[in-house]
Amino acid sequence: MKNKMLCLTIAEFYKQLLQTTLDSYRQGCAKSSEIENTQNLAEQKLQTLLQSRLPLTDQQVITKFAYARIQGLNAVRQGDFIEAERAFLQARIPLETDKLSAEGSLFYKSLLEQSQSYLDYCRGDFDQARERVLEAIKNDVILEEEYGYEILFLHRIHLVHNLVRIDARSMYFKDAIELACNILNYLQGASDNLPIPVSWGSERVTRQSPENIATMFAAITSEIAIILAGQKRQMAHDLFVIISNGIQLETNNKSYCYPSEFSWLLVKQAFMNSDFTTFLKLASDFLALGRATTPLLWYATIIDLLSVCDELTIPESNLIREEIEKQAMTWKNLPQKFSYLLNEARSC
Numbered sequence: 001m002k003n004k005m006l007c008l009t010i011a012e013f014y015k016q017l018l019q020t021t022l023d024s025y026r027q028g029c030a031k032s033s034e035i036e037n038t039q040n041l042a043e044q045k046l047q048t049l050l051q052s053r054l055p056l057t058d059q060q061v062i063t064k065f066a067y068a069r070i071q072g073l074n075a076v077r078q079g080d081f082i083e084a085e086r087a088f089l090q091a092r093i094p095l096e097t098d099k100l101s102a103e104g105s106l107f108y109k110s111l112l113e114q115s116q117s118y119l120d121y122c123r124g125d126f127d128q129a130r131e132r133v134l135e136a137i138k139n140d141v142i143l144e145e146e147y148g149y150e151i152l153f154l155h156r157i158h159l160v161h162n163l164v165r166i167d168a169r170s171m172y173f174k175d176a177i178e179l180a181c182n183i184l185n186y187l188q189g190a191s192d193n194l195p196i197p198v199s200w201g202s203e204r205v206t207r208q209s210p211e212n213i214a215t216m217f218a219a220i221t222s223e224i225a226i227i228l229a230g231q232k233r234q235m236a237h238d239l240f241v242i243i244s245n246g247i248q249l250e251t252n253n254k255s256y257c258y259p260s261e262f263s264w265l266l267v268k269q270a271f272m273n274s275d276f277t278t279f280l281k282l283a284s285d286f287l288a289l290g291r292a293t294t295p296l297l298w299y300a301t302i303i304d305l306l307s308v309c310d311e312l313t314i315p316e317s318n319l320i321r322e323e324i325e326k327q328a329m330t331w332k333n334l335p336q337k338f339s340y341l342l343n344e345a346r347s348c
Contacts, residue, residue, distance in 0.1 A: 011314050017280040018316040021305065022323070024288035028298065029327065031290030046151055050107070053147075058104030061094050065108075069115050076119045084119050088112070103147050110139040110152075114159065121162075126170045133162050134196070141198045153204050157183065157216050160194060161223060168227050176227055177239050181246030183220045187213055188254040190247075214258060221261040222296035228268070229303055230341050240272045260289065264297040271304045279308060299331070299338050306342075 051059065072087035094100050095109055113136040120129035140156045143149040160183055167176035185191040186205065193200045205213060224243065228236050243249070249269065255262035263286050270279035283301050291298040302324060309317035328334070328342050 014276070014280075014312050014314060015316050017277065017284075018309075018312070018314075018320060021280050021284040021287065022316075022320050024284040025302075025305075025320075025324070028287045028290040031292060046155075049149070049151060054104050054107070055101055058100050061099050062104065062108055065091050065094050069112055073115050073118060076122050079122075081119060081123050088116050088119065091115075103143070106139045106143050106147075107149075110136045110143070110155075113139070114162070117162065117166075121166060121169060126166050129166050130163060133159050133166070137196060137198060145199070150207065153208065154212055154216065157187070158219075160196060161216075161220060163196075164220070164223055164227075168223075173227060173231070173235065173239055174242065177224065177242050178246065180220050180224050180227075181243055184217060184247050187217050187220070188252075188257065190254070210257075217258050218261060218294050218297075221258075221264065222294065222300075225264070225268075225297055225300035226335055226337055229300055229337055237272055240268065244269065260286075260294045260297065264294065264301065267301055268304070271308070274311075276308050276312065279304070295333060296335060296338075299334060302328075303338055303341055 050062070054062075068087050068091035072084045072091060075081070075084035075087055091112055095105060095112070100108055113132040117129040117132035117136070120126070120132060137156055137159050140149070140152040140159070144152050144156075160179070164176050164180045164183070167173075167179060179195065182191065182194055186194050186200065186202075189202055189205065192202045228239060231239065243265070247265075249262075249265055252262065263282070267279060267282045267286050270276075270282055283305055286301055287298065287305075289298075306321055306324060309321050325342060328339075334342075
């Protein structure tokens with residue numbers, strides 16, 4: 001009799017927690033999911049700088065061949081690697097014919113190497129992709145230090161972010177997570193360097209606006225979420241130990257600067273520890289905030305919530321799953337990996 005009563009009590013306890021979480025999820029869904037496109041803003045600022053800095057002949061050449069570079073990127077996205085290769089060969093003409101000044105050549109090559117690294121990445125040539133990204137980083141440093149392109153610092157961080165993606169796609173998950181943690185520590189001032197053989201220095205971070213640094217911090221944390229999603233339990237646990245130790249999760253004195261990211265990390269920690277009570281309480285608070293600032297972390301929390309629902313075999317779990325899976329079909333900008341995991345769960 002006591003065991004039966006205990007089971008009923010536990011079931012009722014989780015029923016209430018799940019209902020609260022569902023209410024928070026609905027509250028979060030009702031909030032705007034529109035976020036500012038900071039990438040476009042950065043490109044606009046860079047374009048303005050180029051117009052004021054580069055010779056008119058450089059601007060004309062870069063504008064003329066920019067279409068071929070963009071055409072190459074679009075072809076990669078469509079899976080047409082042959083067309084992408086042809087377009088990038090066309091885009092490389094200015095570099096092979098010395099049509100640009102030294103400054104213009106550095107800038108143009110940085111963009112082109114980044115673009116071509118995406119082709120290498122998508123067709124599985126990860127070593128070549130990594131070499132291109134490193135070359136782009138070196139060009140950015142020269143432009144920063146010798147030509148005053150301070151705006152390219154954030155572009156450099158974005159390129160190191162691409163190295164995290166390359167390591168993850170190569171299934172070097174430990175390397176990817178360690179590099180991501182290095183970036184987070186660097187951005188929050190806990191480290192002066194990144195493991196890339198060019199000059200860094202904490203002063204470069206402090207010269208950036210807090211908003212831009214916060215955007216990069218969110219992007220790297222979101223990449224961690226993508227890497228962890230769908231991993232086998234032991235692998236995910238081992239990777240999260242690296243994260244927890246790497247950024248000193250329990251004692252980090254900068255967590256208040258990045259509340260959404262550290263809130264998600266604590267949600268993820270509870271999930272990894274199979275502490276469903278703490279997970280549901282923390283996830284409820286996190287989901288209520290909505291997707292506006294960190295949509296990928298919000299989606300990652302949903303993925304983990306569905307896993308917890310599978311563990312808690314009570315009727316309310318099925319109701320949550322059904323509602324989420326129905327609404328997920330309308331979500332915008334859902335990462336392909338998350339979409340796959342939702343579809344996989346739906347078919348089970």
